[in-house]
Amino acid sequence: MSFTIAIDGPAAAGKGTISKAVAAHFGFGHLDTGLLYRAVGSRVLLGAEPAEAARALTAQDLSADGLRTAEVAQAASKVAAIPEVRQALVDFQRAFAMRAAGAVLDGRDIGTVICPDADVKLFVTASAEVRAMRRFKELQETDPSVALQAVLADVKERDARDMNRADAPMKPASDAVIIDTSDLGIDEAVALAILEIDKKRGTS
Numbered sequence: 282m283s284f285t286i287a288i289d290g291p292a293a294a295g296k297g298t299i300s301k302a303v304a305a306h307f308g309f310g311h312l313d314t315g316l317l318y319r320a321v322g323s324r325v326l327l328g329a330e331p332a333e334a335a336r337a338l339t340a341q342d343l344s345a346d347g348l349r350t351a352e353v354a355q356a357a358s359k360v361a362a363i364p365e366v367r368q369a370l371v372d373f374q375r376a377f378a379m380r381a382a383g384a385v386l387d388g389r390d391i392g393t394v395i396c397p398d399a400d401v402k403l404f405v406t407a408s409a410e411v412r413a414m415r416r417f418k419e420l421q422e423t424d425p426s427v428a429l430q431a432v433l434a435d436v437k438e439r440d441a442r443d444m445n446r447a448d449a450p451m452k453p454a455s456d457a458v459i460i461d462t463s464d465l466g467i468d469e470a471v472a473l474a475i476l477e478i479d480k481k482r483g484t485s
């Protein structure tokens with residue numbers, strides 16, 4: 282029987298790290314759905330039409346190089362506001378969610394739109410300042426000239442676009458458990474997530 286865990290939240294809140302750790306802990310598959318939008322965004326930066334790029338996407342495209350850049354992240358956020366793009370990506374995500382071994386999907390609309398019947402829904406968040414600082418430290422390792430203010434502006438711009446789009450905006454599902462990682466270390470955040478999942482596993 283399948284068991285689906287939906288983990289949503291804004292960029293750099295820790296949902297990717299938590300999702301990977303949770304999937305490893307329970308032996309479930311993990312799909313980072315942001316990669317779907319990033320793969321479409323990167324194709325669009327090369328001149329493709331967004332909906333066509335989304336319809337032509339294959340699983341191999343998700344492991345392409347260069348999907349983690351700030352430029353691709355902004356392009357992903359823009360194509361993610363196009364309903365035809367979102368529609369083209371629904372079936373792939375739902376098929377993944379139904380795998381018999383159990384699945385963790387992380388994104389923005391997993392608990393609200395893609396898997397409204399998920400067994401567990403978590404919304405992982407943190408203040409924009411904390412998230413920008415985390416991203417800044419990551420970026421600084423490869424680019425010492427990066428400015429914190431620019432990273433903060435980038436985070437806020439993407440949040441605003443993802444929260445305010447008409448189709449499947451980022452928001453916690455009404456039955457999601459909110460995990461605020463602003464004052465938590467990675468281990469604490471992962472432990473909290475596992476605790477919430479264990480509660481539901483015990484009753485399902």
Ligand code: DC
Nearest residue numbers: 292314315318357358361388389390
């Ligand atoms: O999680 P991420 O930063 O890799 O996501 C990149 C962009 O993709 C994000 O700004 C919004 C979009 N996205 C989305 O709209 N819905 C999802 N389920 C996942 C990502």
